[in-house]
Structure formats: C-alpha cells, structure tokens
Amino acid sequence: MPTDRGLRVGLVGAGFMGRTHSNAYHQVSRFFPQERGADLVAVCSRDGAKAQDFATQWGYGGHETDWRKLVARDDIDLIDIATPNDTHAEIAEAAAKAGKMVACEKPLGRSLAESRRMTVAVERADVANMVWYNYRRVPALALAKQMIDEGRLGRIFHSRFKFLQDWTISADLPQGGAGTWRLDAAVAGSGVTGDLLAHCIDAALWLVGPVAEVSGTTEVFVPERVHALTGKREPITLDDASLFLARFANGSLATFEATRFARGHKALFTLELNGEKGSVAWDLHDLHRLQFFSYDGDGATRGWRSIHVTDGDHPYMKAWWVPGLQIGYEHTFVHQVADFMSGLRTGTKTVPDFADGLAVDAVVDAVLKSARSRSWETVENIEQAARLEGAA
Numbered sequence: 607m608p609t610d611r612g613l614r615v616g617l618v619g620a621g622f623m624g625r626t627h628s629n630a631y632h633q634v635s636r637f638f639p640q641e642r643g644a645d646l647v648a649v650c651s652r653d654g655a656k657a658q659d660f661a662t663q664w665g666y667g668g669h670e671t672d673w674r675k676l677v678a679r680d681d682i683d684l685i686d687i688a689t690p691n692d693t694h695a696e697i698a699e700a701a702a703k704a705g706k707m708v709a710c711e712k713p714l715g716r717s718l719a720e721s722r723r724m725t726v727a728v729e730r731a732d733v734a735n736m737v738w739y740n741y742r743r744v745p746a747l748a749l750a751k752q753m754i755d756e757g758r759l760g761r762i763f764h765s766r767f768k769f770l771q772d773w774t775i776s777a778d779l780p781q782g783g784a785g786t787w788r789l790d791a792a793v794a795g796s797g798v799t800g801d802l803l804a805h806c807i808d809a810a811l812w813l814v815g816p817v818a819e820v821s822g823t824t825e826v827f828v829p830e831r832v833h834a835l836t837g838k839r840e841p842i843t844l845d846d847a848s849l850f851l852a853r854f855a856n857g858s859l860a861t862f863e864a865t866r867f868a869r870g871h872k873a874l875f876t877l878e879l880n881g882e883k884g885s886v887a888w889d890l891h892d893l894h895r896l897q898f899f900s901y902d903g904d905g906a907t908r909g910w911r912s913i914h915v916t917d918g919d920h921p922y923m924k925a926w927w928v929p930g931l932q933i934g935y936e937h938t939f940v941h942q943v944a945d946f947m948s949g950l951r952t953g954t955k956t957v958p959d960f961a962d963g964l965a966v967d968a969v970v971d972a973v974l975k976s977a978r979s980r981s982w983e984t985v986e987n988i989e990q991a992a993r994l995e996g997a998a
Contacts, residue, residue: 632747716795759881822850
C-alpha cells in the first residue's frame with residue numbers, strides 16, 4: 607500500500623501519454639499538498655534504452671522491458687497503463703489479479719468485450735481504478751458540470767460534441783508502428799470513434815447522462831496504407847470519420863462528429879449544451895473560458911457571457927496562480943491524480959473509473975454497429991452485462 611513517500615507507481619509505456627502521467631505524479635503534492643504524492647518506482651518499455659532514458663529523465667527508480675515484472679513487484683501499488691490499445695486488457699487483468707490498483711489510458715479495450723473483461727477484473731479484485739478521461743478535469747468543464755448539477759441550465763434539450771484533427775489526410779502516411787498505430791485496426795480497435803469521439807462521449811455521459819440509442823455513419827477516406835512494420839500495402843478497416851445522432855435516456859438529443867480529415871484543425875474539441883434555462887459552450891483551444899447564456903435577467907441586456915475560469919472559487923484553481931493567470935492541458939492530469947489520491951485517502955471512489963470507461967465503450971460499440979446496419983442501435987446496458995459476467 608502507499609508509503610510515506612506516496613503512491614508507489616509502475617508505469618507501462620514511455621511515450622507521449624507516459625510523459626503526461628509522469629509530470630502529473632511529480633507535480634501533484636507540490637500544488638495539492640494535502641496529498642502524499644507519488645513514488646515513481648519503475649517504468650517499462652519494450653525498448654530497454656528508451657526505458658532507461660525515460661527513467662532518468664522523469665525520475666523513476668528503475669526500468670523494465672517486460673510489464674509482467676512490474677506487476678509481480680511487491681514495491682508497486684499502482685500499475686499505470688499508457689500503451690497502445692492492444693495491450694490494455696492483458697495488463698489490466700493481470701494487475702488486478704495481482705491486487706494492484708490500475709489506471710488505464712482511454713479507450714479501455716479494442717472492443718466492448720475486452721473492456722468488459724477489464725472492468726469485471728478490477729471489480730472482482732476490489733482494487734481502486736481509473737481511466738484517463740482527463741478533460742473532465744478542465745476547470746471550465748468542471749464548472750459547467752457544477753452549474754448543470756445546480757440546475758442553472760434546467761432540463762437539457764440539445765447538445766453538440768465535435769473533435770476535429772487533420773494529421774492523417776496524406777495517403778503517404780503509413781499505418782502501424784510506434785507513431786501511427788492508431789491507423790492499424792489490430793492495435794487500435796477502432797478509428798476516430800474510439801479515439802476522438804470517446805472523449806466527447808465521456809463528456810456527454812458525465813454532463814447529460816446515459817445514452818439510450820444511436821444512429822451513426824463512418825467513412826474510410828484512404829482505403830489502403832503501407833504498414834510501417836511489414837512494408838506492404840494493407841487495407842484500412844477503421845474509421846477516418848464518424849458522425850452520429852444520440853437520444854439520451856432523459857429524452858435529450860445530441861449530435862457527435864469526429865474526423866482526422868478536417869484540414870486546419872489539430873485538436874478542435876468543442877461542445878455546447880442547450881437547456882430550458884440556459885446554455886453553456888466550451889472550446890479546447892480556449893480551454894480556460896466557459897461561455898454561458900442565462901435566460902434570467904433583463905431581456906434588453908440578456909446575452910452570452912464569457913467566464914474566465916481562473917478565480918480561486920472555480921474548480922481546482924485555488925491550487926494554482928492568482929486570478930487571471932490560466933493553466934493548460936498538462937494540469938488536467940495533475941487534477942486527476944490529485945482526485946485519485948484524495949479518493950484513496952478518504953475512501954471514496956474516483957471517477958471516471960473502469961465502469962465509466964466501459965459505458966463509453968458501449969456507446970462506441972453501438973455507433974459502429976449502427977454504421978454497419980444503417981439503422982438505430984440500442985446502447986447495451988453495461989451494468990447488467992458486467993454483473994452477469996462477474997457472476998459467471
């Protein structure tokens with residue numbers, strides 16, 4: 607269990623996401639001093655030299671080239687999975703069986719079946735767990751959630767979610783390998799639906815509630831690419847673009863759009879929710895601002911207002927700088943680690959956990975089914991499915 611030096615972490619993955627997680631472990635107790643922080647025990651990468659360099663740069667006590675050795679160590683409390691999607695299930699299930707806490711990058715698995723097995727594993731083992739849907743920890747979105755829970759928007763009627771990128775437009779871009787595994791179906795599982803729209807879906811489930819049914823369509827714009835590992839041209843079977851309509855259990859409606867073929871956009875994640883009393887809108891490119899419309903007040907001066915979410919009474923901001931000085935992407939991971947550690951200290955569950963990640967993947971699964979069937983599809987009741995499998 608956590609020592610006086612903090613939560614003992616074993617990180618699997620020495621890439622971009624491994625860097626974001628490592629930075630968060632370093633910063634958490636500096637800005638959230640009520641939490642003990644982390645003891646970075648070891649990092650794992652199949653490339654030994656890369657693992658050693660990463661360990662040196664990020665302050666890990668050691669390194670491994672086989673994740674199984676991290677799972678077997680007695681001096682590690684938490685296995686943090688920051689690897690490509692095809693490794694998530696095996697690592698998470700083994701870590702849970704060994705009694706380790708588990709944190710995992712999104713999406714949980716390549717399929718709903720994999721994600722369900724992972725969720726059942728952590729629930730059977732009764733180990734603390736979380737999935738890194740970090741955008742919940744953007745202060746402006748946390749404020750939006752607070753306002754919705756307080757009834758400031760009233761009943762939600764409509765919402766719109768969008769995540770646009772442009773990095774895969776070139777047909778010369780390969781699939782597979784370290785930099786482009788997201789284009790290889792065997793590794794990624796799905797394309798933009800499970801990668802980009804997963805963030806939008808998590809935000810929707812968090813802000814609006816469960817999704818009942820979806821109607822979606824997907825498209826592959828470049829049907830073949832050279833595989834970086836084989837050198838051969840191979841089919842692309844995962845989605846370059848994904849659009850879907852959603853009907854929530856509470857009767858509200860939403861549209862979702864994601865693509866990697868929107869020229870001029872690197873990471874345009876936007877959302878807007880419209881309720882009976884007001885609306886909110888948010889843009890990742892201006893992540894410290896929340897746009898808010900309230901129907902209250904004088905009609906002559908009624909309009910949208912821009913809330914600069916940097917004051918000490920805004921979510922998370924008291925831990926950082928003086929009002930007016932904003933924070934960014936990397937801080938969302940610090941907030942998630944702080945919340946996870948707070949949960950361990952107080953005995954409360956941190957969300958999003960694996961059950962929340964499974965709920966996202968159930969929507970992804972329904973969207974992909976709908977794209978194939980060209981009809982509305984019901985989102986699976988994952989709580990019931992998990993209970994049934996857990997009891998088997």
